[in-house]
Structures are given as C-alpha cells and as structure tokens.
Amino acid sequence: MAGAQQRRVCFLLKVRADRLAEYRERHAAVWPDMLAALSAAGWRNYSLFLRDDGLLVGYLETADFAAAQAAMAASDVNARWQAEMVPFFEALDGAAPDAALYPLTEVFHLD
Amino acid sequence: MAGAQQRRVCFLLKVRADRLAEYRERHAAVWPDMLAALSAAGWRNYSLFLRDDGLLVGYLETADFAAAQAAMAASDVNARWQAEMVPFFEALDGAAPDAALYPLTEVFHLD
Numbered sequence: 001m002a003g004a005q006q007r008r009v010c011f012l013l014k015v016r017a018d019r020l021a022e023y024r025e026r027h028a029a030v031w032p033d034m035l036a037a038l039s040a041a042g043w044r045n046y047s048l049f050l051r052d053d054g055l056l057v058g059y060l061e062t063a064d065f066a067a068a069q070a071a072m073a074a075s076d077v078n079a080r081w082q083a084e085m086v087p088f089f090e091a092l093d094g095a096a097p098d099a100a101l102y103p104l105t106e107v108f109h110l111d
Numbered sequence: 112m113a114g115a116q117q118r119r120v121c122f123l124l125k126v127r128a129d130r131l132a133e134y135r136e137r138h139a140a141v142w143p144d145m146l147a148a149l150s151a152a153g154w155r156n157y158s159l160f161l162r163d164d165g166l167l168v169g170y171l172e173t174a175d176f177a178a179a180q181a182a183m184a185a186s187d188v189n190a191r192w193q194a195e196m197v198p199f200f201e202a203l204d205g206a207a208p209d210a211a212l213y214p215l216t217e218v219f220h221l222d
Contacts, residue, residue, distance in 0.1 A: 010160035010168050027219040035221055045222060049121035049215035057121050057215060059170045104160035104168060108138040110146055111156060 004063035006044060011101040014090040015054040023088050033077045041071035058101065065103060072098060115174035117155065122212040125201040126165040134199050144188045152182035169212065176214060183209060
C-alpha cells in the first residue's frame with residue numbers, strides 16, 4: 001500500500017498500578033519478531049505513552065486500522081505477545097489487549 | 112531548526128461533558144492565525160483526540176517541547192485562543208489550558 005493515505009489512530013488502555021515497572025521494562029525490549037510483525041501489518045510511527053497512574057495512550061499511523069488490527073490478530077508472534085501482556089492490564093473483561101483498542105475521535109489536526 | 116530531531120509529545124486534558132459538542136465545533140474551525148502560530152512555534156503533526164466522556168489526548172512532534180510551549184505562550188493569538196478555551200476544561204486550577212500540558216512518558220516507539 002505504498003503511497004496510501006495514512007490515518008492517525010489513538011487508543012487508551014489501563015496498566016495495573018502494581019505492574020508499571022515491569023510493563024516499562026517489557027516495552028523497552030519488545031521482541032524483534034513482534035516489531036517486524038507490526039511493521040509488516042502496516043503499523044507506522046507507533047508510540048505508547050504511560051501516565052504515572054497506569055493510563056496508557058497508544059498512537060499510530062496506518063492506512064486502514066481495521067486491516068492493521070486484523071493482520072496482527074492473524075500473527076502467531078502477536079498471539080504469544082498478547083498472552084504475556086494480559087496480566088499487565090485492568091478491565092479487559094477477558095479480551096486480549098489488542099482486541100480492546102477502541103479508537104478515540106480525532107477532533108483536530110495540523111500537519 | 113530544519114533537520115532537528117523531532118520528539119514525540121503526548122498530553123491529556125479533560126473537556127467538560129456539557130461542552131463537548133461546542134468543543135468539537137471550535138476545533139473544526141481553529142482560527143487560521145492560531146494554526147500559523149502553532150506552525151511557526153514548531154508544533155508538527157499535532158492532533159487532538161476526544162473520548163466520549165471528555166478525556167482529551169494531544170499528540171505532537173517537535174524539536175523541543177519546552178521551546179514550542181514558550182513560543183506559543185509569547186503569542187498574542189494564543190493568549191486570545193486560550194482565554195476562549197478555559198471554560199471548556201475541567202480541573203485547570205486557574206491555569207490556561209496550554210499551561211496545563213504535562214507530557215506523559217514514552218515507553219515504546221516503532222518508526
């Protein structure tokens with residue numbers, strides 16, 4: 001999809017207050033094959049930001065977020081990564097973290 | 112600062128639940144001189160995302176956020192814009208919205 005219009009996506013999750021340090025450590029050393037899978041699935045300029053209380057903000061750019069999510073959902077390495085991430089999060093109601101990403105509405109943009 | 116390394120900044124604010132519709136409308140029509148001031152101050156790829164309950168996420172890229180904030184704080188149009196925005200926000204404790212931007216910690220990035 002070279003040259004496809006990129007869309008901006010922002011989502012929120014909540015990391016458990018007692019797991020913040022370990023969450024940071026894990027994300028400073030994400031598996032290389034997980035990074036490769038994200039890139040192959042079209043996740044670009046992807047950042048995670050953490051507030052001290054565990055509120056987590058995700059931001060990425062991609063041509064089609066539903067397609068980018070589906071491509072990750074079909075990836076073996078993602079299934080292994082998400083299974084290890086589940087215990088870090090609050091309030092997933094049994095979902096994998098990557099199945100609980102609800103994009104917020106973009107209300108302003110300046111290039 | 113052409114070619115300067117861009118840093119990613121994420122911040123949160125809270126829009127009053129009873130002012131969400133008007134907040135959206137105002138941000139669909141930001142004054143052109145406010146947009147020009149942001150660009151001149153080095154705010155790049157700047158987006159605002161709104162959750163239904165009023166939680167607002169800001170994301171931007173800039174070479175030096177403190178300098179980018181200071182440049183806006185010195186701008187007349189920003190003073191007028193922020194004065195109009197104050198009533199839209201919760202919990203500013205008397206601060207202007209642009210003086211209440213506390214960057215979250217980036218814990219992960221993939222280009």
